Amino acid sequence: MDSSKIITELRKSVGENRKEFSEHIGIPVRTLEDWEAGKRTPPEYVPRLIAYQLKYEELTGERKF
Secondary structure, three states: OOHHHHHHHHHHHOOOOHHHHHHHHOOOHHHHHHHHHOOOOOOOOHHHHHHHHHHHHHHHOOOOO
């Protein structure tokens, strides 16, 4: 699966729109839009870091999904 699909699926898994998700993970909304549209490709490690952040928040109860 390519990074645009991975990032889109991560965003959908927490039920946030692009603006909310960009604020949540600290990435500009325009960058997130470009990544999801496949116009730009994030560094290889970024989708993994986002996934780790979301999993950490889920396990520690810092964010309710």
